Amino acid sequence: MGYAIADAAARRGVEVTLVSGPVELPSTTVRGPVRVTSAQQMLTAVREKLPRADWLVMAAAVADFAPSVVEKEKMKKDQSRELTLRLSRNPDILESVRSMKDHRLFVGFAAETEDLVHNAREKALRKGLDLIVANDVSGPDTGFESEENSGVILDQGDLAEELPRMSKARMAERILDAALEKWKKGGVSG
Numbered sequence: 001m002g003y004a005i006a007d008a009a010a011r012r013g014v015e016v017t018l019v020s021g022p023v024e025l026p027s028t029t030v031r032g033p034v035r036v037t038s039a040q041q042m043l044t045a046v047r048e049k050l051p052r053a054d055w056l057v058m059a060a061a062v063a064d065f066a067p068s069v070v071e072k073e074k075m076k077k078d079q080s081r082e083l084t085l086r087l088s089r090n091p092d093i094l095e096s097v098r099s100m101k102d103h104r105l106f107v108g109f110a111a112e113t114e115d116l117v118h119n120a121r122e123k124a125l126r127k128g129l130d131l132i133v134a135n136d137v138s139g140p141d142t143g144f145e146s147e148e149n150s151g152v153i154l155d156q157g158d159l160a161e162e163l164p165r166m167s168k169a170r171m172a173e174r175i176l177d178a179a180l181e182k183w184k185k186g187g188v189s190g
């Protein structure tokens with residue numbers, strides 16, 4: 001979805017900076033994506049680019065945890081039947097840049113399996129988002145690793161715009177339309 005939104009915005013003539021984790025996708029029309037391989041690197045890149053941006057769209061599915069230690073060499077197997085990996089909490093990028101929000105419009109995503117609207121609204125509030133795109137990821141046909149998606153665009157108030165199943169390219173246009181409307185109305189929360 002992140003690539004679809006970046007491309008749709010670029011087609012509209014917007015100056016886009018794409019910060020991307022490791023993904024295997026067809027190329028993008030956005031020039032020079034900033035490639036990162038960890039949540040910490042993504043946070044650093046977002047912090048660096050945000051001062052020059054008016055909007056932040058966070059579509060990355062960032063892992064909640066990362067291995068505490070990354071071995072340089074292949075790990076040798078021993079006789080044990082179990083292996084315990086120690087994981088550390090990744091930074092929450094949206095929450096970490098909340099203090100930089102000011103006039104900016106922040107859009108986030110919420111992949112939920114239950115109580116879609118309720119949980120996503122709560123997330124919008126907690127992360128200080130102007131809009132949140134909630135996906136139901138309990139079904140097999142939409143969301144991750146699919147050309148199509150469905151969901152609902154919410155704000156912290158009454159907005160609830162249904163997005164029936166459609167291509168990710170089309171959905172990107174709908175999300176940009178909703179964001180533009182919010183931006184024009186000046187309804188951005190501080």
Ligand code: C5P
Nearest residue numbers: 058059060062091092093094108109110
């Ligand atoms: O809390 P949850 O991962 O469900 O929130 C999803 C939203 O938060 C998405 O917009 C995602 O890009 C963003 N996120 C983040 N930093 C994380 C995890 C998620 O900014 N470490």
